[in-house]
Amino acid sequence: MKIVIVHIPKAAGTSLKEAISAKVGIDNIYFDYNRPLAKGDLSRNLGCLASSIAAKPRRESIIFGHFLVGKYARFNGYYFRRRKKIFYVIFLREPLQRAISHFFFWKRTKVQGHHVWERFTQENWSLERFLLSKEHTNFQAKFLWRFPLKQFDFVGLTEYFQDSVEMLGRVSPLLRGLPIKIKNSNPKNSMGVNYSIDSCLAAEFMRRNELDYNLYNQGVKRFLIQKSKLLKAKE
Template structure:
């Protein structure tokens, strides 16, 4: 079985998750990549990724030989998704302002950072910190995106999805409890929101995705990884596949202005997404020819379950002159 790929975003309860995974799988069954100089980075990762000739495939094959259950670290989603597959990827995201405040507190405690929170948030690495980690990988495609603020429910979904049993822990905390709020000056909050529009949008996207997923789980209905990627005057298109990679294609209803326009099956090849190792060999796309006008509202729905995507309608843009 392919190992899970845990994308550990700093200060999102990831340390609690990986320590829980160590107890569930065994420390020797997890391969860590926290960077060349990090003490947590596994010997195998140093050998394969931080020598003269980095070789991700060798790392993956050696991990399989060692029956590793998880590959994890402070890395971008794109780094190991081509090996493990996007359906095996797991991560947590957190409300951006609180996450940044927690990382600032961590830098003060661990690295003796002396600057102000305003100074810290302007460090280039800290700008849109979470969204930069997902560059090139849509969050809708990732096997499971949990929320730090709803850690228990997220862990329940992860365990159910992958048939594992990771217990809840709370480690590396800057606050007494996971999710407890940091006090932030209003002027700092205002500045943060100006500097991090992508992270704010990403979190809202993930929050709505989580709400949809947890409701389907409670209703004992399957979740579909799905995204609307094209909606204009002539075409509506996107991609969809079932959680767990079932071979059955997803039937997608296309709705325009709250009316069901047509139903199509997601069976078209998406070669641009091949590096994600998609289910169904990449034959997960759909497209419908339409005749729409500027301002029309477009939304899709999974026919079998009623799962809407995106969560709210999108409007067809006005054509530029």
């Protein structure tokens, strides 16, 4: 069975990617990093649909990267449906914390060829400008365009990363015992430590990102259900 892992930026995906690479070897992983959110909504979604229709089987055991999950699913006219013999994995993060982390990552990192990052840099976006930008509104939900979260086999949470990785290994033997090291975190803000911002800005961000918060809340419920089942199985 193949494993498809959606890497949402700033949701501990880099740490997971390096651990999986060390465990199974890069020859067994297809890295799909085509920066879908650097494109407009229409172009991104049409590209996802076209890729789904034209998809060819890959030899690698794992597909990992920044891509709309529908790219590796079947389109039924409105929704994407999971393909047989594929195990779907995603890690989510509290939307505001993810977005702030993304802002500081872009501040300290060159992302050449990404037109949104180029605007961000040239116009010297403030944190407020970044958080309220159209490009970063409902950022996580965009990766799941017409692919319901319930279709994922495993949902992990960045806030409970170690538990998530352990749980993932219990439901997917290929990913058992991953050698996790935290990577790519803001050196001024350790993993698991929340950023603090103006309460009015935080409230406005939450209002504009309803889809992301609905998605994240679904993810938390899924995570807790998974954890409860695995704990019972462990007893």
